[in-house]
Each structure stands twice: as C-alpha cells, then as structure tokens.
Amino acid sequence: MVGYTPGETTVHTSVAEIGRVTRALRKTSRPVVLVPTMGALHEGHLELVRAAKSLPRAVVVVSIFVNPLQFGDGSDLDTYPRTLDSDVEKLCELGVELVFAPSVREMYPNGFRTTVSAGPLAEELEGASRPGHFDGALTVCLKLFNVTNCSDAVFGEKDYQQLVLMQQLVTDLNLPVQLHSVPVIRENDGLAMSSRNVRLDDGARQAAVALSAALTLGAHCGDRGRDAVLAGARSVLDVVPEVQVDYLELRDGRLAPLPGDVGEGEARLLVAAQVGGVRLLDNAGVILGDLEARQEKEIAQAALQAAGLDAELTEEEMAELRRLREEVRRVREQRGADD
Structure with missing residues (x-):
C-alpha cells in the first residue's frame, strides 16, 4: 500500500x-x-x-x-x-x-x-x-x-x-x-509531565512539586469530606509563595459542581497555577467518604445477592453486621487466650 x-x-x-x-x-x-x-x-x-x-x-x-x-x-x-x-x-x-x-x-x-x-x-x-x-x-x-x-x-x-x-x-x-x-504520567518527584516543564528554572522546578503534593494530601483527606480535601490541598500550596494559584477546585467526575450535601462518591481535584511565569495544570481522583465502610458494604451486599437476596442493605442492617463481626472477633480472641 x-x-x-x-x-x-x-x-x-x-x-x-x-x-x-x-x-x-x-x-x-x-x-x-x-x-x-x-x-x-x-x-x-x-x-x-x-x-x-x-x-x-x-x-x-x-x-x-x-x-x-x-x-x-x-x-x-x-x-x-x-x-x-x-x-x-x-x-x-x-x-x-x-x-x-x-x-x-x-x-x-x-x-x-x-x-x-x-x-x-x-x-x-x-x-x-x-x-x-x-x-x-x-x-x-x-x-x-x-x-x-x-x-x-x-x-x-x-x-x-x-x-x-x-x-x-x-x-x-x-x-x-x-x-x-x-492516567497522569509524572516525573520521579511527582510533577506532572508537560512540554512546559522545560521552561521552569531550578527554583521554579522545585516549587512546582507543591502542586502534586497538594493533590496527594487532598486526596488522602477524602474520607473526611469535601472541605477537608480542599483544606488539605491549600495547606500545602499556602506555604509555597512561588506558586500563584489560579484555581483549586473539587468537582465530580464530569466536572459538574458537587452538591452541598455530598457525602461520598468519586470526585476530581483540579489545580492550575503560575510557577516562575509558567502555567501548570494537575489533577487527581478523590474518593469521598469512608472507603473501608463502602467496601465492607459492597462485600456484604455481594454475599446477600449470592444468596438470592437483592434488597439494598440499610444502615441499621450494616450496623448489626458490624456488631456481629465484632462479637465473632471477641469470641475468637477469647478462645485464643484460653488456648
């Protein structure tokens, strides 16, 4: 051809x-x-x-x-x-x-x-x-x-x-x-790879790492809710004056604003800033809410569906399952101590 x-x-x-x-x-x-x-x-x-x-x-x-x-x-x-x-x-x-x-x-x-x-x-x-x-x-x-x-x-x-x-x-x-x-491809120090990175001098290059550090800390605060995510990210950026933040926002996966009463779900934390005269972008996925509790519920729900029960578990039922799990753990620990 x-x-x-x-x-x-x-x-x-x-x-x-x-x-x-x-x-x-x-x-x-x-x-x-x-x-x-x-x-x-x-x-x-x-x-x-x-x-x-x-x-x-x-x-x-x-x-x-x-x-x-x-x-x-x-x-x-x-x-x-x-x-x-x-x-x-x-x-x-x-x-x-x-x-x-x-x-x-x-x-x-x-x-x-x-x-x-x-x-x-x-x-x-x-x-x-x-x-x-x-x-x-x-x-x-x-x-x-x-x-x-x-x-x-x-x-x-x-x-x-x-x-x-x-x-x-x-x-x-x-x-x-x-x-x-x-997914975002990063340098060894966490900075998102970009054609613009070559325009950063040594000082700006070191300061720019604050962007990925802020996103990482913010994402780790997801179990404490939206405000904690943003506060965590800002706490990193606020101590690096070389980073002039244009925006730092938490949106849903399609970039629509999150509702005020959002409790849990997937979100996206986005930042744009000028560093040494160079505009840089970065973002990270965030899981809002208690990930461990959600995984626990998914496992329990899957077990019920396997048994032919398709109804959604209520919070009261989940609380009872946790109580039973703790009771089983306590009995096992007691048997281990007796042995």
Whole structure:
C-alpha cells in the first residue's frame, strides 16, 4: 500500500494522503487509533502511544500539529516548541507506523471559518482564563477524527477538562470514535509531565512539586469530606509563595459542581497555577467518604445477592453486621487466650 509500510514509520503532511491510507486500513478491519499531540514529545506523550499500540491489531496514527485555534496569546503560539525531527525519531523507536504532521494551511485552507462551540463547561476552570481554548481544541480534534478515519483516540488525564469535553463532543455529535484515557504520567518527584516543564528554572522546578503534593494530601483527606480535601490541598500550596494559584477546585467526575450535601462518591481535584511565569495544570481522583465502610458494604451486599437476596442493605442492617463481626472477633480472641 502506497503511503503505508508495516513496521516502518511514514510521515504524511497531506490531508488527502493520510485519509486515503487510513480508509484503506479501515477496510481491512484494522482499528485506526489516533494520538493527537502538538509535538515536543515527552514520556507522557509516549505513554499515550504505548496505550494506543496495546489495542488489538491497532494501526497507530500520531498527529503533530501546533493548533493556532488553541492559543489566545500570539506570543505563546510563536514560542511553542517545534521539534518534528526528534519527535519522529522517538515515534520510530516505538514502532509507530503513521505520523500526520500537516501545516496550518493544510489543516485550515479556508481560514477559521467553521468551529465547534464547546459549551458552558469550556468557560469554567481552565476556560475562564483561556477564552476560546477548548473551542479550538475540539475543532481541531473533530477535524483529526474525520481526516484520519480513526476508530479510537487516546488522551491523557493530565488535561482532564479537555478529556471530559472530548467525550462530550463524541457523545453529543454521535461520532463513531471510542475514547481511551491514560492516567497522569509524572516525573520521579511527582510533577506532572508537560512540554512546559522545560521552561521552569531550578527554583521554579522545585516549587512546582507543591502542586502534586497538594493533590496527594487532598486526596488522602477524602474520607473526611469535601472541605477537608480542599483544606488539605491549600495547606500545602499556602506555604509555597512561588506558586500563584489560579484555581483549586473539587468537582465530580464530569466536572459538574458537587452538591452541598455530598457525602461520598468519586470526585476530581483540579489545580492550575503560575510557577516562575509558567502555567501548570494537575489533577487527581478523590474518593469521598469512608472507603473501608463502602467496601465492607459492597462485600456484604455481594454475599446477600449470592444468596438470592437483592434488597439494598440499610444502615441499621450494616450496623448489626458490624456488631456481629465484632462479637465473632471477641469470641475468637477469647478462645485464643484460653488456648
């Protein structure tokens, strides 16, 4: 097949050519898995590639395109690192067979006429300080989904809001694409991997570790409730003046605000801050409520269902089960002492 050689890396710069190759591959029932990037690839990106390659029979397409629509500040766009040759070399080492690296003119031959509106969530959190950023990200990914004919796409959880909005795009527009997420990839000291990390000087680099430390402490406070999670995270950030926090918020898994009476469940703790003039993002999953008690109830519920009883256990019934468990423990300890 012209433009595709199994086991070798082919770089395409043309929309027409990458489309022709991927359409042919889809006809052979091979899944085409897209990993969208803006280049300057680091280990975090490469983990996304490895996740894509792990899908059965996958043909992986890595796109490398610095998307102007995602940048509100022209100077930031101008200074974004462009390292195509070294990026392609890294992808060759991983066995990526297709790289799509178009020019701006190739992707937007008619300018920025038609764009996606990402909706209300795109105006919150990261979107509050970067107007239009998510509209641009969703627009280019919609184009990339269509251009590459992908069946699957892989995104990292570091840009968690983007991940949520990408799933919104796929769901709302009925796109035939399955999204896969990869947990945040971190440096040895906990700092989330990012192309922006290279812009941190030594002092800022040390201070930036406070972001992941704050998230870790906050997550460990989940059994004490929402306020404890936020207070724990703030206690770390407040003692590092070099970290200028933009936002620190606890949301549900889809980034909707948590209700005031939330007791337990899964949540997401998100932080954005300026450190040494560099904007950094990070996030962590949080389990609210008593995890041990919830697991205990799940085990008891599963035992009842195995016995043919499907009714939900009440708090009174759980309290009685705990009392019986303690009674059994006490009797066993007493027998051990007698022996």
